């Protein structure tokens with residue numbers, strides 16, 4: 013079933029179950045390794061010419077992973093975080109934290125001035141499932157603010173976290189590269205706003221001033237993920253794992269968070285380097301693990317870790333899913349609520365969505381350092397640790 017020139021990844025159940033047993037044994041023996049986001053092997057650690065970096069959205073899933081990697085570099089750059097809310101479990105020593113809203117230019121300016129930042133990594137975005145207006149306001153207007161204030165404050169390089177979903181129009185995306193056009197009508201407000209924000213970022217590139225680029229990760233997962241894996245856990249806890257939409261023959265790209273971090277740091281470095289900047293600036297890059305996997309195999313692997321294998325699978329054809337979702341959307345509309353089960357989600361779950369990452373490999377020097385297999389193991393280990401912590405809290 014391999015399509016394009018990607019290596020097709022398949023989950024090995026036995027391997028996962030044995031990993032789970034080994035992890036549980038490790039944890040119960042009290043030997044759990046200290047938490048680290050990326051855990052790159054020493055020979056793959058990046059040297060870092062970055063001097064002072066402000067991570068916008070740095071208390072979020074991806075943002076905090078970037079911070080963890082930056083502070084672990086030797087020598088480490090000066091690191092600061094700007095976020096709407098600073099979560100205690102994402103705080104690192106020697107990092108300056110600024111609370112603020114990117115819709116408020118003065119909040120932004122104050123953080124840039126106080127942190128002496130010369131580079132900005134803009135990872136902020138509202139969570140999924142909100143109204144279009146919220147995304148347009150925060151992602152488009154907010155990104156416009158960042159560009160304006162960054163230029164005024166002499167920022168040298170701005171890297172924007174876009175999304176691979178911005179070229180999705182509901183049809184299959186098979187090994188597509190950056191020449192894929194934006195859909196005439198976007199599938200949802202989130203992707204529309206990410207596309208608009210990306211355009212602003214790329215247009216803002218200035219040869220005589222601030223240099224910019226955009227990264228388009230696909231389906232980020234890993235420790236501290238609040239959307240991808242937690243969504244799969246919700247399905248598990250609500251006893252819905254036997255339901256599948258589509259035939260599960262659609263290949264899908266995911267990205268381990270450490271690899272997305274790696275891409276962000278590489279992009280910032282290349283924007284600062286006179287040898288590479290003109291190839292990178294004003295450009296967008298797809299970022300994935302380069303290992304497409306059948307869509308439902310990913311949640312099945314997560315549930316297997318929890319000791320659960322659906323006893324049987326009830327498959328809904330795509331067309332039935334779309335019909336059901338249309339009814340849910342109509343009901344939600346009359347109740348004045350955002351629908352959780354939407355036609356977009358059905359099309360998302362049924363489409364092939366994988367990307368060609370040659371541009372990132374060739375120009376950024378990107379390579380997925382952590383394989384999907386290893387990324388899943390690390391994420392599952394983190395879930396084990398989280399569950400142990402939650403269980404201990406309940407006992408206390």
Ligand SMILES: NC(=O)c1ccc[n+]([C@@H]2O[C@H](COP(=O)([O-])OP(=O)(O)OC[C@H]3O[C@@H](n4cnc5c(N)ncnc54)[C@H](O)[C@@H]3O)[C@@H](O)[C@H]2O)c1
Pocket residue numbers: 068069070071072073074075094095096097112113114115134135136137138139150154173174175176206228229230231232233238239240
């Ligand atoms: N998670 C994925 O699978 C995925 C895939 C592709 C692209 N992305 C993009 O990657 C980026 C990071 O995603 P994530 O999963 O880490 O999200 P996240 O929700 O964990 O983190 C986003 C952070 O942005 C902050 N934020 C939101 N609104 C803000 C505002 N008005 N002012 C200041 N800070 C604000 C939030 O507080 C949060 O800490 C986002 O831009 C997202 O669009 C994510």
